[in-house]
Amino acid sequence: MLALLLLLAGQVIAAPAAQPFDAVKKPESVDPEWRPRLCALLPQPCNPQSLGLYRPRGAAAGDYAVLSDEPLAMAMLRIKRGADSRTWQLARLHDFSSYAAALKKEGSGTPEARVSLAPALYPLAEGQWAVAVLQTVSEMYSGGGASFTKADFVPLDESKAAYDDIPFSCSKMVRACFSEKEYKQSKHCHDESSGSLRIAYGEPVRPGEPYNWQFTWLQSDWPAHTPPSAATTTRLHFAARTTERAGFCGGPQ
Structure with missing residues (x-):
């Protein structure tokens, strides 16, 4: 946790890179009562079922992050284990x-x-970090469905996004077989697409200025009635003002 907090405070200088969190696969093994205990440390009201427990990659033992949908919040925490109890300490909210x-x-x-x-x-810049606030729209089709997610990149302690409405990820599956014969004969009974955002962080033009964010959209498309070898992958660069260049799985509708 100390290393991560130093990063957030801008006291560790490193090449620009995102700092990912890894989901804790069995959070109840960390603390069977983690949901209500962590909810008590977050803004109220808090829905315990909206929480996710994570480990900041490279963090010290006992350091965790909790992400909440209701309320929308992120907290850095440390757990201390006693003989018969567990105590969570809030480092940053x-x-x-x-x-x-x-x-x-x-x-x-x-x-x-x-x-x-x-x-x-x-x-965002040396010592300045943002979180991605995601907005996901889902669509249901007969025999398929789609999900489209855009992101606002919001500085940790500010209320205005540095970048907003940026395509983040998508997936889409549309049924293309409508008879038993088609299902038996077709090599692939759906039109499928999936896409995701990549960000490269260039050094600032002058010290103290923001990093130069460079967006790339990576999308895979697999047409119906074709073998897997027919799937294509496209890679497109775009800017915050040219988000329409991202294929975004053709949606949302």
């Missing part, structure tokens, strides 16, 4: 509930989007 409320207000009249946080920190 970042509350994005007001940002989430503003998103929902602005999105009135549009399809309901699920708001969440990506399990990572993104470097």
Whole structure:
């Protein structure tokens, strides 16, 4: 945790790179009561079922991060184990509930989007980090479905996004077989697409200025009635003002 906090404070100089969090696969083995205990440390009201427990990659033993959807928040924590108890200590809390409320207000009249946080920190400038506030829209089709996620990259202690409405990930599957004969004869009974964002962090033009973010969209498309070898992958570079260049799985509708 100390190393991560020093990074956040800007006291460790390193090449620009995102700091990912790894999901704890069996959080109950860490603490059977982790959900209510961590909810008590977050802004209220808190939904225990909306929490995810993570380990910042490279963190010291006992250091964790919790991400919450309700309220939208991220906290850095340390666990201390006693003979018959476990105690969680809050090291740093970042509350994005007001940002989430503003998103929902602005999105009135549009399809309901699920708001969440990506399990990572993104470097804005030396000592400055952002979190990705994700908005996910899902669509259901007969025999298929789709999911489209965009991201606002919000500085940890600010309320205004550095970059907003950036395509983050997508997946889409549309049924293309409608008879028993087609299902038996077709090599592939769906049109499938999946895409994801890549970010490269270039050094600033001058010391103290923001890093130069470079966005790349990677998308795979596999047409119906074709073998896996027919799938294609495209890689496109785009800027915050040219997000339409990202294929985004052709949606949302």
